[in-house]
Amino acid sequence: MSEKTHDGGVAVSDRPSPDDGLTAAELAAKHGLSVSGARPGLAEYVRQLWGRRHFILAFSQAKLTAQYSEAKLGQLWQVATPLLNAFVYYLIFGLILKASRGMSHGTYIPFLVTGVFVFTFTQSSIMAGVRAISGNLGLVRALHFPRASLPVSFALQQLQQLLFSMVVLFAVAVGFGSYPSLSWLLIVPALVLQFLFNTGLALIVARMGAKTPDLAQLMPFILRTWMYASGVMFSLHTMLAGRPEWVIRALQVNPAAVYMDLMRFALIKDYGADKLPPHVWAIALFWAVVVFVGGFVYFWKAEERYGRG
Amino acid sequence: MAEQNSGARIPTVIADELHIVYRVNGAKTGKGSATAALSRIIKRGSDDAARGVRKVHAVRGVSFVAYRGEAIGLIGSNGSGKSTLLRAIAGLLPAERGKVYTDGQPSLLGVNAALMNDLTGERNVILGGLAMGMSREQIKARYQEIVDFSGINEKGDFITLPMRTYSSGMAARLRFSIAAAKDHDVLMIDEALATGDRKFQQRSEERIRELRKEAGTVFLVSHNNKSIRDTCDRVLWLERGELRMDGPTEEVLKEYEKFTGK
Numbered sequence: 230m231s232e233k234t235h236d237g238g239v240a241v242s243d244r245p246s247p248d249d250g251l252t253a254a255e256l257a258a259k260h261g262l263s264v265s266g267a268r269p270g271l272a273e274y275v276r277q278l279w280g281r282r283h284f285i286l287a288f289s290q291a292k293l294t295a296q297y298s299e300a301k302l303g304q305l306w307q308v309a310t311p312l313l314n315a316f317v318y319y320l321i322f323g324l325i326l327k328a329s330r331g332m333s334h335g336t337y338i339p340f341l342v343t344g345v346f347v348f349t350f351t352q353s354s355i356m357a358g359v360r361a362i363s364g365n366l367g368l369v370r371a372l373h374f375p376r377a378s379l380p381v382s383f384a385l386q387q388l389q390q391l392l393f394s395m396v397v398l399f400a401v402a403v404g405f406g407s408y409p410s411l412s413w414l415l416i417v418p419a420l421v422l423q424f425l426f427n428t429g430l431a432l433i434v435a436r437m438g439a440k441t442p443d444l445a446q447l448m449p450f451i452l453r454t455w456m457y458a459s460g461v462m463f464s465l466h467t468m469l470a471g472r473p474e475w476v477i478r479a480l481q482v483n484p485a486a487v488y489m490d491l492m493r494f495a496l497i498k499d500y501g502a503d504k505l506p507p508h509v510w511a512i513a514l515f516w517a518v519v520v521f522v523g524g525f526v527y528f529w530k531a532e533e534r535y536g537r538g
Numbered sequence: 539m540a541e542q543n544s545g546a547r548i549p550t551v552i553a554d555e556l557h558i559v560y561r562v563n564g565a566k567t568g569k570g571s572a573t574a575a576l577s578r579i580i581k582r583g584s585d586d587a588a589r590g591v592r593k594v595h596a597v598r599g600v601s602f603v604a605y606r607g608e609a610i611g612l613i614g615s616n617g618s619g620k621s622t623l624l625r626a627i628a629g630l631l632p633a634e635r636g637k638v639y640t641d642g643q644p645s646l647l648g649v650n651a652a653l654m655n656d657l658t659g660e661r662n663v664i665l666g667g668l669a670m671g672m673s674r675e676q677i678k679a680r681y682q683e684i685v686d687f688s689g690i691n692e693k694g695d696f697i698t699l700p701m702r703t704y705s706s707g708m709a710a711r712l713r714f715s716i717a718a719a720k721d722h723d724v725l726m727i728d729e730a731l732a733t734g735d736r737k738f739q740q741r742s743e744e745r746i747r748e749l750r751k752e753a754g755t756v757f758l759v760s761h762n763n764k765s766i767r768d769t770c771d772r773v774l775w776l777e778r779g780e781l782r783m784d785g786p787t788e789e790v791l792k793e794y795e796k797f798t799g800k
């Protein structure tokens with residue numbers, strides 16, 4: 230019996246039906262079918278993404294755990310890696326190049342370690358973001374979920390990584406005479422703003438990296454330039470003394486420098502408000518909101534195109 | 539059947555002149571030398587072919603309408619575009635031209651890409667479930683069922699070990715069990731999924747039949763004509779990305795066997 234229904238070949242039944250003569254689009258509209266793989270509206274997209282929050286969190290935690298699962302010391306490396314990193318920078322910039330320039334030992338070491346950790350947070354979020362789509366094409370081509378889940382998840386992974394580093398950072402701060410005080414509470418808003426900024430950047434580079442995977446090769450150089458221009462291992466303020474005021478200002482509103490300065494201000498006893506650029510919280514908020522919202526919209530605009538190529 | 543269908547046949551998937559094109563970077567000369575890459579960049583702006591970007595036209599103008607309650611087999615020789623077509627229906631591959639309309643969200647039966655070898659089986663069940671869009675509660679409710687179905691724990695407590703320690707058969711069984719745990723509106727099954735030993739294969743065939751009952755429409759890719767005959771009432775035959783035939787299973791398979799037999 231069912232043979233009769235399909236005899237007509239492609240898409241047309243030989244039995245008179247109210248659907249005859251309709252084009253595909255009209256037929257779809259009549260029965261409420263929607264275009265597969267079409268980009269949802271922005272509000273709907275945010276809703277879908279929120280619906281996937283458990284996946285985003287689980288994926289970031291899984292990546293974090295998988296990272297060191299074959300090492301003998303296991304998850305201890307979460308803390309040991311940032312510590313070794315800080316030590317290498319101290320060796321080169323503290324002892325060999327003497328970049329401390331007028332800062333006491335007790336200020337310079339926490340200054341350096343804070344700078345390294347905070348910048349690494351942004352740096353690794355970007356590096357993970359570039360490969361978020363291009364490195365997970367298998368996943369993108371097999372399952373359906375808002376693609377922004379991936380870059381957001383990678384940024385979240387880096388945030389968790391940073392929280393491990395914070396343990397080291399607190400120990401270093403206390404070890405060099407900066408004891409917990411009320412100003413340490415400022416760490417929380419500073420981190421929230423930086424996380425928003427990082428996520429926005431990860432979304433932007435994720436879209437760019439999905440189209441041009443070569444970006445992953447280029448990115449380390451861009452990031453290294455950015456690092457040296459942001460005053461990770463030296464105080465921009467002292468280094469640039471005597472240069473025109475606007476050069477100093479321009480370098481100080483650089484988001485990486487802003488987030489590092491905020492963290493140092495919160496943590497280190499002798500790193501006072503005089504070292505911060507004016508309106509520093511406003512600048513931090515501006516970068517976080519503009520980059521996050523802009524990055525999200527920019528990523529969403531290409532939602533239906535991820536997975537090609 | 540036909541009487542019921544005539545008035546109230548509800549379409550679930552409509553493909554309208556669908557074209558899918560893959561772009562492959564640097565495949566023109568077959569050697570990825572630096573000079574070749576450089577000349578590719580210099581020639582930017584000219585057309586794709588000149589820049590060494592090769593296009594693979596995997597699906598060429600396929601149109602069909604699938605209705606609720608149908609089980610549709612997809613056949614064709616290797617590389618004929620079957621899997622690509624499934625992915626396009628699922629909305630996972632963007633169409634070059636044409637459109638696919640669907641009712642709800644079609645899903646591919648497959649979760650492999652979301653799983654991580656360095657994690658325990660336990661965590662992979664949760665991760666895989668979340669990746670397919672299940673909620674934590676749904677996963678918790680199905681967890682024991684998934685583990686039992688996979689049979690991973692028959693030979694000791696393996697579910698708490700990292701997946702990289704599993705034999706390939708065990709890993710494949712766990713992957714299938716996770717993938718098959720969710721109910722779908724439009725379900726697409728790529729044949730490569732039926733793995734494991736004989737006992738597990740029978741169990742998974744049974745599970746696929748269950749899933750078919752729950753799903754509105756099922757697509758099945760297979761090179762096994764017997765399993766197509768067993769499960770499908772309609773067959774699409776793809777060859778070189780074109781729809782060569784669309785009709786009742788027996789008719790199409792007869793032609794297909796004639797075509798491949800010679």
